Amino acid sequence: MTLRVGVIGVGYWGPNLVRNLSTSPLTEAAAVADVDPARARSTAAQWGVPVATTDPDEVLTSDGIDAVVITTPARTHAALATRALEAGKHVLVEKPLATSGDDGDRMVRLAAERDLVLMMDHTFCYTSTVRKIAELMHSGDLGKFRYYDSVRVNLGLIQDDIDVFWDLAPHDLSILEYILPETIVPVSVAAIGSDPLGVGHPCLGYLSLTMSDGSLAHVHLNWLSPTKIRTTIIGASKRMLVWDDLNPRQRLSIYDAGVETAPADESSRRSLLVSYRTGDMVAPALQEVEALQRVVTEFAESVAERRRPRTDGRAGLRVLRILEAAQQSIAAGGIPVALDGDAWRGGRE
Numbered sequence: 001m002t003l004r005v006g007v008i009g010v011g012y013w014g015p016n017l018v019r020n021l022s023t024s025p026l027t028e029a030a031a032v033a034d035v036d037p038a039r040a041r042s043t044a045a046q047w048g049v050p051v052a053t054t055d056p057d058e059v060l061t062s063d064g065i066d067a068v069v070i071t072t073p074a075r076t077h078a079a080l081a082t083r084a085l086e087a088g089k090h091v092l093v094e095k096p097l098a099t100s101g102d103d104g105d106r107m108v109r110l111a112a113e114r115d116l117v118l119m120m121d122h123t124f125c126y127t128s129t130v131r132k133i134a135e136l137m138h139s140g141d142l143g144k145f146r147y148y149d150s151v152r153v154n155l156g157l158i159q160d161d162i163d164v165f166w167d168l169a170p171h172d173l174s175i176l177e178y179i180l181p182e183t184i185v186p187v188s189v190a191a192i193g194s195d196p197l198g199v200g201h202p203c204l205g206y207l208s209l210t211m212s213d214g215s216l217a218h219v220h221l222n223w224l225s226p227t228k229i230r231t232t233i234i235g236a237s238k239r240m241l242v243w244d245d246l247n248p249r250q251r252l253s254i255y256d257a258g259v260e261t262a263p264a265d266e267s268s269r270r271s272l273l274v275s276y277r278t279g280d281m282v283a284p285a286l287q288e289v290e291a292l293q294r295v296v297t298e299f300a301e302s303v304a305e306r307r308r309p310r311t312d313g314r315a316g317l318r319v320l321r322i323l324e325a326a327q328q329s330i331a332a333g334g335i336p337v338a339l340d341g342d343a344w345r346g347g348r349e
């Protein structure tokens, strides 16, 4: 049986979900709602969706709808998702899950109480590149994880409800969780941000996570960059990766390179011997599949099988907890803020 899905919010991102829902054999785009009537009408017309409305409640309460996708601005996610869950609908929500950890926590609990699926669109976790990185990491091919260093900058849309951290960092935080072994969890976050335009919140900033094994993850976020860069370097003991998401011909490069140290013997004037290894670079062939196609499939299958999706509400909540700690760190001038390890690990079970 196909899952009948209503999409709320069809601005920039929502139509991509409508397209994937209407082309998947597992789902049917049954309604779209947007407070902007022209957007609702044009998206519905383009993808043959039978219902176009300006009233989200028409979608949330309709008997003809099994599930709801929420692609509205972040400040509306908690209220819309809560109404959908209360009406017995499964929910796929855009990142970030909500604009506070407490709201996110209530949404996760409500979904569990009602035995409904609450899934995050953590899109990157469904790309072939991130799946390949996770495979390399989990198989041991890369060796021991050392660092994650990401640049995610462009001339971005200045959002009024969330800052650049809440807009862009969910991508890196969800990727990190997906690719790292479960034994490595973040223990503290430090962040600094800047608001050169005076919009009331940071438009650019730097976020660093210290992990439980001492390794480091760093993310550089900026809405005010003249060029778009989406490059991540992942260092590990056996191999290192460079992921350039804007280069479809070679998104991922695997370098057989490394740096090792050993104690020097007494005759040496140095206390440490450092050896460098630079071998071949390999660019693996990656299947070009639209990530949202996999997102929609995972949503439909998790509803059909009544199981937790790969990127469930808890994953969204863990991201919110880090973002809140980053906000505290920014307010305190960048000092590290400890993360609640129990909440992180407990939420993962």
Ligand SMILES: NC(=O)c1ccc[n+]([C@@H]2O[C@H](COP(=O)([O-])OP(=O)(O)OC[C@H]3O[C@@H](n4cnc5c(N)ncnc54)[C@H](O)[C@@H]3O)[C@@H](O)[C@H]2O)c1
Pocket: 008, 009, 010, 011, 012, 013, 014, 033, 034, 035, 036, 039, 056, 071, 072, 073, 074, 076, 094, 095, 096, 121, 122, 123, 167
């Ligand atoms: N996963 C990704 O890679 C990705 C990419 C872009 C955006 N997003 C997320 O998608 C969401 C939407 O972003 P966007 O760039 O499409 O924003 P947008 O402003 O272009 O579109 C939002 C739409 O929601 C409508 N809307 C606002 N409040 C509403 C309400 N209460 N009921 C019904 N409609 C309402 C607006 O009229 C607008 O058409 C955000 O959460 C954003 O973070 C995710």
